[in-house]
Amino acid sequence: MPAIEILGLEKTYRVGFWRKRQKCALRPLHLQVEDGEIFGFLGPNGAGKTTTLKLLMGLVFPTSGWARILGKEWTDPEVKAQIGFLPEQPYFYDHLTAHELLNYYAQLSGVPPKERSRRVDRTLQRVGLKDVHGVQLRKFSKGMLQRVGIAQAILHEPKLVFFDEPMSGLDPIGRREVRDLMEQLKQEGKTVFFSTHILSDAEALCDRVAIIHKGELRGVGAIADLTSSVQGKVEIVWQSTQVPASMKALGADCHITGDTVRAIIDENQQDAAIDALRRERLRLIALTPVRTSLEAYFVEKLQRAETSAGRTV
Amino acid sequence: MRARVAHIASNTFREAVRDRVLYNLIAFAGLLSGAAILVGQISVDIEKLVVINLGLTAVSLFGIVIAIFIGIGLVSKEIEKRTLYTVLSRPVRRWEFIVGKFFGLAGTLVVNTFFMAIGVFAALFYVSHKFVRADGLILVALYFIVLEFLIICSLALLFSSFSSPLLSAVFAFSLFVIGSFAEDLRGFAGMAHGITRWLVTGAAYLVPNFSAFNIVSSIAHEQPVAAQLILHNTLYALFYAAMALSGAVLIFENRNLK
Amino acid sequence: MNRRKTSWVAAACLLGSLVASAILLHHSDKIRPQSTLREVLYINSPQFLKRACLGYSGLLADIYWTRAVQYFGSRHHDEAKSYDLLAPLLELTTQLDPHLIVAYEFGASFLAPPAPSGAGQPDRAIQLMEYGIKNNRDDWKLYYDLGFVYYMNLKDYPKAADAFERGSMIPNAHPFMRVLAAQMAQHAGEFDTARMLWSATYQNSQDKQIRTNAVEHLRALRVDETVTQLQQAVTRFGGRTGRLPASMSELVTAEDLPHVPVDPDGHPYKLTAEGRVEVRVPDDFPFATKGLPPGYTPIPKFHYHEQ
Numbered sequence: 001m002p003a004i005e006i007l008g009l010e011k012t013y014r015v016g017f018w019r020k021r022q023k024c025a026l027r028p029l030h031l032q033v034e035d036g037e038i039f040g041f042l043g044p045n046g047a048g049k050t051t052t053l054k055l056l057m058g059l060v061f062p063t064s065g066w067a068r069i070l071g072k073e074w075t076d077p078e079v080k081a082q083i084g085f086l087p088e089q090p091y092f093y094d095h096l097t098a099h100e101l102l103n104y105y106a107q108l109s110g111v112p113p114k115e116r117s118r119r120v121d122r123t124l125q126r127v128g129l130k131d132v133h134g135v136q137l138r139k140f141s142k143g144m145l146q147r148v149g150i151a152q153a154i155l156h157e158p159k160l161v162f163f164d165e166p167m168s169g170l171d172p173i174g175r176r177e178v179r180d181l182m183e184q185l186k187q188e189g190k191t192v193f194f195s196t197h198i199l200s201d202a203e204a205l206c207d208r209v210a211i212i213h214k215g216e217l218r219g220v221g222a223i224a225d226l227t228s229s230v231q232g233k234v235e236i237v238w239q240s241t242q243v244p245a246s247m248k249a250l251g252a253d254c255h256i257t258g259d260t261v262r263a264i265i266d267e268n269q270q271d272a273a274i275d276a277l278r279r280e281r282l283r284l285i286a287l288t289p290v291r292t293s294l295e296a297y298f299v300e301k302l303q304r305a306e307t308s309a310g311r312t313v
Numbered sequence: 314m315r316a317r318v319a320h321i322a323s324n325t326f327r328e329a330v331r332d333r334v335l336y337n338l339i340a341f342a343g344l345l346s347g348a349a350i351l352v353g354q355i356s357v358d359i360e361k362l363v364v365i366n367l368g369l370t371a372v373s374l375f376g377i378v379i380a381i382f383i384g385i386g387l388v389s390k391e392i393e394k395r396t397l398y399t400v401l402s403r404p405v406r407r408w409e410f411i412v413g414k415f416f417g418l419a420g421t422l423v424v425n426t427f428f429m430a431i432g433v434f435a436a437l438f439y440v441s442h443k444f445v446r447a448d449g450l451i452l453v454a455l456y457f458i459v460l461e462f463l464i465i466c467s468l469a470l471l472f473s474s475f476s477s478p479l480l481s482a483v484f485a486f487s488l489f490v491i492g493s494f495a496e497d498l499r500g501f502a503g504m505a506h507g508i509t510r511w512l513v514t515g516a517a518y519l520v521p522n523f524s525a526f527n528i529v530s531s532i533a534h535e536q537p538v539a540a541q542l543i544l545h546n547t548l549y550a551l552f553y554a555a556m557a558l559s560g561a562v563l564i565f566e567n568r569n570l571k
Numbered sequence: 572m573n574r575r576k577t578s579w580v581a582a583a584c585l586l587g588s589l590v591a592s593a594i595l596l597h598h599s600d601k602i603r604p605q606s607t608l609r610e611v612l613y614i615n616s617p618q619f620l621k622r623a624c625l626g627y628s629g630l631l632a633d634i635y636w637t638r639a640v641q642y643f644g645s646r647h648h649d650e651a652k653s654y655d656l657l658a659p660l661l662e663l664t665t666q667l668d669p670h671l672i673v674a675y676e677f678g679a680s681f682l683a684p685p686a687p688s689g690a691g692q693p694d695r696a697i698q699l700m701e702y703g704i705k706n707n708r709d710d711w712k713l714y715y716d717l718g719f720v721y722y723m724n725l726k727d728y729p730k731a732a733d734a735f736e737r738g739s740m741i742p743n744a745h746p747f748m749r750v751l752a753a754q755m756a757q758h759a760g761e762f763d764t765a766r767m768l769w770s771a772t773y774q775n776s777q778d779k780q781i782r783t784n785a786v787e788h789l790r791a792l793r794v795d796e797t798v799t800q801l802q803q804a805v806t807r808f809g810g811r812t813g814r815l816p817a818s819m820s821e822l823v824t825a826e827d828l829p830h831v832p833v834d835p836d837g838h839p840y841k842l843t844a845e846g847r848v849e850v851r852v853p854d855d856f857p858f859a860t861k862g863l864p865p866g867y868t869p870i871p872k873f874h875y876h877e878q
Contacts, residue, residue: 054570057398057401057402058401059398059401059402059569059570060569060570060571061567061569077404077405077406078404080402080403080404080405081403081404083402084402085398085399085402086399087395087398087399087402089395090395090396090398090399091394091395091396092396092399093324093328093396094332095327095328095331095332096324096327096328096331100327104320104324105399105400105403107316107317107320108317108320108321108400108403108404108405109403109404110404136331149399152399153399156403162402
């Protein structure tokens with residue numbers, strides 16, 4: 001059973017003083033997220049990522065379409081007990097301490113009273129917040145608030161978590177910690193759906209991604225599939241201090257670093273290159289297929305969308 | 314369901330208290346003690362009257378201001394600042410949120426009024442040196458003031474459910490002022506003709522009618538209060554608050570939270 | 572409970588509580604009649620009020636004025652016998668806003684006359700007028716109102732003449748002030764003078780109650796005048812024939828009257844067996860003093876409703 005099934009969710013806002021103009025925030029979206037995977041929802045700012053999340057959370061009502069979360073209708077309040085949500089740039093009650101806040105959330109999520117204290121302590125430790133007893137949230141830094149946000153999302157051991165820009169406001173160490181956390185969640189069998197515009201994070205974590213731009217889905221799939229482009233380039237590394245003529249003849253793009261040379265050649269020149277090296281008696285170090293980076297794929301998809309004729313938003 | 318409402322209410326109470334709301338009590342206490350001492354020295358045989366009038370009016374006004382600002386702050390602000398998102402992503406119904414907020418606010422005000430009441434009675438004792446039977450009427454007046462607060466809280470919530478913090482405060486305060494003159498408004502309606510008459514009459518019934526709640530002057534003159542009036546005011550406050558809250562729920566349930 | 576169901580429940584609750592609160596309000600008017608007014612007058616120190624209302628005394632004056640009008644109107648409608656609160660209300664109003672002329676006019680029309688058509692306090696009315704004059708020296712109408720009270724209710728013709736005289740000297744005073752002053756001297760107490768005064772009151776006021784009151788008085792004057800004339804005709808008939816006329820038509824023919832006399836509502840006057848001239852429906856003329864059946868007490872109600 002897929003964790004999330006989005007069936008044609010659409011959101012159009014009426015803007016302007018007389019609410020006459022229409023602004024389409026999300027075109028009918030069809031998407032499925034499988035159980036137990038880390039799914040990245042990518043797109044530039046304003047693409048519709050947050051809109052999608054808000055629709056799924058029931059904060060905003062769709063113009064049309066519907067969705068299923070964990071097999072139930074997305075508006076079913078019972079579903080909420082099994083999901084966690086971290087909104088973008090969260091803000092919490094200024095005058096509560098982290099413990100009080102999480103305790104409050106635990107109450108609302110239906111965590112049994114005996115369990116609450118333990119869970120809160122454990123979760124705070126897990127997100128790396130130590131020694132925050134008695135400190136009011138208004139004194140927390142942005143990074144600390146982000147961690148609190150993550151804490152409230154996983155506190156009640158939900159099966160599915162939604163993170164909207166989970167890395168924002170964190171320094172590199174913090175980001176690493178969050179990445180590790182997300183990996184842990186996956187190992188615990190949970191599904192993670194997160195939106196971001198930072199591609200390197202997605203590349204490191206996600207099983208599958210979807211790319212959205214101007215409210216429309218541009219591509220879905222495993223990263224490996226998406227980026228195994230038809231380009232078919234190969235990177236060949238050998239030990240040498242100079243580039244032999246035969247390699248140059250192949251039109252290779254060569255870089256020399258110390259006593260190693262790297263060159264990018266077409267896939268179909270692979271055998272010719274290996275032969276050339278053998279002839280020259282040069283030691284082959286590595287031969288690796290070159291994947292397009294996710295970034296390149298991303299940019300390409302977006303550019304194609306921009307130049308498409310007749311597209312209106 | 315009820316548990317969630319209770320949790321939201323107690324959290325609201327805690328936020329209000331931490332937000333240093335109760336510091337207003339210090340200002341109130343200062344005002345009242347100053348007045349009591351001053352009056353005690355003037356001693357023109359109306360000290361009791363002044364203490365009761367001043368004390369109860371202050372309780373009423375301080376409370377209304379708190380009701381409006383905390384009421385607006387705790388809901389409108391929450392919507393604006395998105396603390397609401399994490400709450401609503403949990404199995405909390407939107408209506409539970411509104412109702413919980415209402416009880417939290419009401420609770421804050423009742424506690425506040427309780428402390429103020431102690432202050433009033435203390436000042437009264439200071440000037441009169443004893444309590445008489447008629448002083449029990451003060452409790453009735455305080456009860457009516459608390460009923461007023463319930464109405465104002467519900468209105469604050471109603472406006473917060475769709476309007477910005479500033480506008481909500483303005484609307485709520487305006488309705489308080491208009492409500493104080495509601496009986497006159499109904500009188501105006503009686504003198505108008507045609508469409509105006511219907512419109513003004515409608516407005517006069519929609520607006521909260523606080524005239525019946527303000528018995529400060531009469532109890533200062535030790536006039537008794539009819540039991541029927543107590544019953545009437547209680548029922549009116551309950552129905553009016555229910556009306557405003559229903560409106561708040563209706564709006565909030567159907568609102569896109571951007 | 573899904574969103575739609577919750578919305579319907581909320582809407583039903585809203586409507587239900589709205590209706591309930593409206594009913595309660597309606598009912599409460601019966602529990603506390605006039606109590607706001609009584610409470611209002613607990614703070615009967617105008618100086619205090621003026622300071623307490625933070626400079627919005629004009630608005631407060633308007634509110635008190637409205638309450639005064641309502642107070643009088645509703646009690647009048649309910650056929651009350653006294654209007655104790657009228658004087659304090661008008662005094663408060665004018666102290667808060669001394670330039671609210673209509674309040675003085677109202678006092679002249681309704682404070683001075685005796686119960687049940689007024690508060691029966693002509694002296695307070697005089698005080699009110701004098702206060703108004705002191706604060707509005709350029710308003711000739713206040714002198715008119717003063718003179719009116721002296722004439723109508725205190726029957727003090729010299730003082731009335733003096734008031735009209737003083738008023739006539741204000742620039743752009745109405746010419747009839749001078750005429751009234753003169754009338755006082757010679758024809759005080761006569762129908763024409765009274766008619767002049769009531770017509771003047773009617774013409775110079777915008778307030779509905781004042782105008783209606785004036786109209787009722789004019790109608791009553793008409794009746795009084797006609798009945799007096801008819802009664803005189805009956806006496807003359809008796810003097811000539813030594814008996815009472817058998818009917819109104821006989822009187823009309825015998826005394827050579829132009830037509831059968833009718834009252835301002837168009838109903839012919841009656842001639843009783845005892846030779847009294849009476850109106851058909853006395854209740855229609857609450858201020859008439861003649862043509863009423865013996866033992867009749869008038870009800871203070873406005874029958875004539877001006878459009």
